Amino acid sequence: MIQLRLNLLLLGALLAAMLVSLLSGKVWVPPGDWLRGDLASLIILELRLPRTILAAAIGAALGMSGAVMQGYLRNPLADPGLFGVSGSAALGAVSSLYFGYAISALLLPLFALAGAAIGISLLAMLAGRSGSLILFTLAGMILASISGSLTSLLISLAPTPFAASEIVTWLLGALTDRSWDDVRLALPVMAAGMIALAFTARSLDALTLGEAAARSLGVDVRRLQWLVVLGVGLTVGASVAAAGIIGFVGLIVPHLVRPLAGHRPSAVLLPSALAGALLLTLADSLVRIVPSASELRLGIAMSLLGAPFFLALLFRMRRELA
Amino acid sequence: MIVLLVLTTPAAARPMRIVSLNPCADAVLMHVADPKQIAAISHYSHDARATSIPLRQALRFPVTSGTAEEVLALRPDLVIAGPHVALPTIHALERQKIALMRLDVAESVEQSKSQISEIAIAIGMPQRGARLNTAIDKALRASAPSDKMLIPALIWQGSGMVPGANTLADELLRRTGFRNMSSAYGLKQWDILPLEHLLARPPRVLFTAGGAAGRSDRMLSHPVIRRLSHRIVISDYAPRLLHCAGPSMIDAVKRLSQVRRSLKANP
Amino acid sequence: MDMTFDGISLNLRGRQILDAVTGTLRQGRVTVILGANGAGKSTLLSCLAGLRHPDSGRISIGDRDINRLDRLERARMIGLLPQQGDIHWDIDVTALVSLGRMPHRGRWGMSDADHHAIQAAMAATDCTHLAKRKALRLSGGEQGRVLLARILAGEPQWLLADEPLASLDPAHQLDVLDRLKQCARTGAGVAVVLHELTHAARIADDILVLKEGRVIAYGPRDQVLTPDILANAYGVEVHIGTSPAGDMMVVPIRRIA
Numbered sequence: 001m002i003q004l005r006l007n008l009l010l011l012g013a014l015l016a017a018m019l020v021s022l023l024s025g026k027v028w029v030p031p032g033d034w035l036r037g038d039l040a041s042l043i044i045l046e047l048r049l050p051r052t053i054l055a056a057a058i059g060a061a062l063g064m065s066g067a068v069m070q071g072y073l074r075n076p077l078a079d080p081g082l083f084g085v086s087g088s089a090a091l092g093a094v095s096s097l098y099f100g101y102a103i104s105a106l107l108l109p110l111f112a113l114a115g116a117a118i119g120i121s122l123l124a125m126l127a128g129r130s131g132s133l134i135l136f137t138l139a140g141m142i143l144a145s146i147s148g149s150l151t152s153l154l155i156s157l158a159p160t161p162f163a164a165s166e167i168v169t170w171l172l173g174a175l176t177d178r179s180w181d182d183v184r185l186a187l188p189v190m191a192a193g194m195i196a197l198a199f200t201a202r203s204l205d206a207l208t209l210g211e212a213a214a215r216s217l218g219v220d221v222r223r224l225q226w227l228v229v230l231g232v233g234l235t236v237g238a239s240v241a242a243a244g245i246i247g248f249v250g251l252i253v254p255h256l257v258r259p260l261a262g263h264r265p266s267a268v269l270l271p272s273a274l275a276g277a278l279l280l281t282l283a284d285s286l287v288r289i290v291p292s293a294s295e296l297r298l299g300i301a302m303s304l305l306g307a308p309f310f311l312a313l314l315f316r317m318r319r320e321l322a
Numbered sequence: 323m324i325v326l327l328v329l330t331t332p333a334a335a336r337p338m339r340i341v342s343l344n345p346c347a348d349a350v351l352m353h354v355a356d357p358k359q360i361a362a363i364s365h366y367s368h369d370a371r372a373t374s375i376p377l378r379q380a381l382r383f384p385v386t387s388g389t390a391e392e393v394l395a396l397r398p399d400l401v402i403a404g405p406h407v408a409l410p411t412i413h414a415l416e417r418q419k420i421a422l423m424r425l426d427v428a429e430s431v432e433q434s435k436s437q438i439s440e441i442a443i444a445i446g447m448p449q450r451g452a453r454l455n456t457a458i459d460k461a462l463r464a465s466a467p468s469d470k471m472l473i474p475a476l477i478w479q480g481s482g483m484v485p486g487a488n489t490l491a492d493e494l495l496r497r498t499g500f501r502n503m504s505s506a507y508g509l510k511q512w513d514i515l516p517l518e519h520l521l522a523r524p525p526r527v528l529f530t531a532g533g534a535a536g537r538s539d540r541m542l543s544h545p546v547i548r549r550l551s552h553r554i555v556i557s558d559y560a561p562r563l564l565h566c567a568g569p570s571m572i573d574a575v576k577r578l579s580q581v582r583r584s585l586k587a588n589p
Numbered sequence: 590m591d592m593t594f595d596g597i598s599l600n601l602r603g604r605q606i607l608d609a610v611t612g613t614l615r616q617g618r619v620t621v622i623l624g625a626n627g628a629g630k631s632t633l634l635s636c637l638a639g640l641r642h643p644d645s646g647r648i649s650i651g652d653r654d655i656n657r658l659d660r661l662e663r664a665r666m667i668g669l670l671p672q673q674g675d676i677h678w679d680i681d682v683t684a685l686v687s688l689g690r691m692p693h694r695g696r697w698g699m700s701d702a703d704h705h706a707i708q709a710a711m712a713a714t715d716c717t718h719l720a721k722r723k724a725l726r727l728s729g730g731e732q733g734r735v736l737l738a739r740i741l742a743g744e745p746q747w748l749l750a751d752e753p754l755a756s757l758d759p760a761h762q763l764d765v766l767d768r769l770k771q772c773a774r775t776g777a778g779v780a781v782v783l784h785e786l787t788h789a790a791r792i793a794d795d796i797l798v799l800k801e802g803r804v805i806a807y808g809p810r811d812q813v814l815t816p817d818i819l820a821n822a823y824g825v826e827v828h829i830g831t832s833p834a835g836d837m838m839v840v841p842i843r844r845i846a
Contacts, residue, residue, distance in 0.1 A: 025389070025391050025392075026386075026387060026389060026391065026392045027391050027392055027395040039394060039395065039397065042394060042418070043391045043394055043395065046414070046417070046418075047390055047391045047394075047414060048391070074677040074678075108409070159510075159511060159512065160427070160511065160512050161483065161512055162405065162406055162427065165406070166406055169408075174408075176389055176408060176410060176411065177389060177390040177391075177408065177410040177411040177413075177414045178410055179410065179413065179414055179417065181413075182410070202691065205688060205691075206688060206691055207677065208675075208676060208677050208678045208680060208685070208688065209671075209675055209676065209677075209685075209688060209736075209739070210671060210673060210675030210677070212635070212640060212669065212671040212673075213669065213670075213671050213675070213739075215640050216638050216639075216640060216664060216667070216668065216669035216671075217664050217688065217689070217691045217692055217743075218660050218661045218663070218664030218665075218691060218692045220660060262680065262681065262684070263678045263679045263680045263681075263723075264678065264680045264684055265678060292387075294365060294387040294388055294389075295387060295389065
């Protein structure tokens with residue numbers, strides 16, 4: 001089965017990438033030393049391992065969200081950020097930075113999750129129960145716009161340029177020095193989100209035929225909308241809480257795997273998760289290996305990857321239309 | 323009030339593997355620490371645009387890019403961090419129970435001097451700290467103006483950023499015989515100056531600290547500024563003098579008093 | 590059991606789309622729904638499929654209100670072939686036809702019954718040779734047949750088709766019409782919205798004519814396909830004749846002033 005082979009291939013590549021990630025960093029730690037139980041294994045077990053797991057988890061969550069978004073909106077250019085939940089989660093996190101949070105390491109992620117929750121509720125309120133896609137997309141754009149403006153406002157009101165720069169830096173996305181605490185907080189939320197997303201698989205397939213046919217096949221569009229909103233909200237919220245804003249994964253990955261997986265929306269979900277995990281793990285290793293004074297911000301690395309991808313997409317579409 | 327000192331070893335032993343993550347702390351260490359005590363300084367000190375230490379001196383020390391694993395690999399017995407180290411990194415270090423000293427941005431001479439003392443005590447060189455503070459006091463006295471006039475001035479830090487009241491720059495201006503116009507304009511602690519204020523009530527001196535050496539700030543070449551050039555004295559001010567307190571203050575007040583004296587000569 | 594609809598009314602944005610529409614879809618018979626553009630035909634079909642709730646009136650199968658049925662049970666019983674033949678993803682034909690089995694499928698995988706239904710549906714619509722082709726690369730006519738195969742794969746008891754002949758060539762049009770007739774012969778109740786009057790004559794057992802949301806005629810084919818009723822419905826003068834082989838022909842001649 002093509003499907004099985006694809007998934008196994010991606011899984012294998014992912015495991016290899018995770019190994020690379022454990023080897024990546026400014027300090028060289030030979031594999032023989034990993035479990036020796038002293039400083040070297042400290043670096044591996046307390047710093048690089050949680051970071052690797054987080055990169056894979058966030059990549060998987062964002063990849064799967066992107067696949068569901070594209071299936072739900074019937075648009076191969078949809079991105080989890082379209083719902084505005086990443087914006088509202090970021091606003092929550094930025095608020096905690098703005099009001100000063102040296103109190104507890106957990107405060108920023110919790111604020112981010114709260115922001116995501118508020119975003120989800122606002123979406124539900126704005127879009128109503130109609131299930132209309134246009135209304136939904138508009139509501140998401142409004143939410144993204146409002147969150148973005150408020151975030152910019154907080155940046156401009158920051159008391160010192162250093163505080164402003166701290167906020168901006170956080171927004172650019174990074175996994176530097178994340179710990180098991182971050183993993184413990186983000187992983188269950190992401191897992192819950194991905195389970196919700198997995199339940200949409202069949203309905204997304206039915207939507208291939210359009211909404212009327214899908215409903216006649218027994219799809220409950222309102223339940224589907226809730227699952228999508230919840231799934232995307234939880235996965236994106238947890239990702240932002242752990243690592244700031246990381247874009248393009250949800251957009252690029254489903255695109256890349258779709259032709260390999262046979263175009264059926266349900267078949268794209270698992271490969272997107274695996275490929276997303278692979279992509280982000282590799283990118284996060286790259287930012288540590290690239291020689292520079294300090295680590296390249298992960299969000300920037302993804303954007304730099306995303307732009308040429310879009311150019312390639314544009315050229316291919318032009319050729320097809322010509 | 324701001325320094326968080328977490329020492330788990332008795333103060334008897336002098337730290338011999340200090341890692342600094344903050345360029346301002348680096349500058350202080352250059353004066354008060356024995357070079358053998360320093361395991362690494364911050365990567366900013368190797369960058370000509372961001373360093374507060376003479377580059378040649380800085381290059382003698384290794385640097386870290388600020389990630390926890392690099393710091394841990396050096397097995398430090400004291401880590402000095404400023405206010406802008408990423409919190410996950412701070413928490414990672416705290417979890418390993420490493421002695422961590424966190425410093426805020428010093429917004430006054432007093433605050434800077436007490437930071438210098440605390441650093442010196444923490445590294446076991448209290449006398450050197452006292453010596454540095456004495457040198458700072460001496461420089462301040464030498465830069466005090468000979469008359470009571472407070473000349474209106476403004477420090478312009480590129481893209482219109484202006485340090486206002488309750489900043490170190492504000493205090494240094496005052497001590498060298500200037501009046502910081504930012505409060506008169508109603509600006510906050512750090513703010514962007516609208517050009518209209520400058521036109522309505524121009525200062526006597528405009529210190530420009532924006533942009534790399536030789537590159538003129540976009541706002542400074544504004545035609546409106548050129549019109550004012552006969553009324554305002556525009557003087558260079560090295561940007562690095564605004565980055566840190568500590569030993570940089572000596573050079574800062576030297577520059578400020580130099581300009582002050584030249585103004586006295588041509589009223 | 591028949592599907593009866595009684596007094597169906599629907600008002601959308603101030604317009605009365607359907608007004609007290611009453612009729613019956615009998616199992617084993619083809620009911621053709623005729624009417625000018627905007628007469629409410631597609632809306633009626635949506636209501637019969639349970640996709641729209643009428644403001645008043647009742648649609649029942651036997652004595653069960655279809656809007657009270659479990660969603661999946663209704664999906665098993667009633668199949669809808671919508672007017673827009675949307676295909677959003679470039680999936681292969683077999684996967685597309687398999688979508689028709691969704692109301693029947695268990696949680697995991699497909700049973701033998703599912704596979705059998707899919708194969709039969711594809712054979713009936715002459716799509717077997719298209720099995721591995723990608724849906725978006727097919728011609729308009731091929732897509733039309735594949736979409737019909739999808740609905741046939743669901744083995745519905747009521748088959749509702751909204752203008753299923755668009756983009757098909759004459760040969761395939763006749764094939765689809767005959768296939769729909771065949772479905773009725775094997776026991777399903779079929780309702781089709783058609784534009785071409787001769788096509789309607791070819792397969793209709795009963796005809797329902799809508800004008801501005803109201804039923805202006807309902808009954809067996811020969812009673813409804815008359816010049817007077819069609820003039821009222823469409824505003825055109827028609828000529829009704831017979832082909833040499835005996836098939837009824839209905840040809841619009843000119844507009845009625």
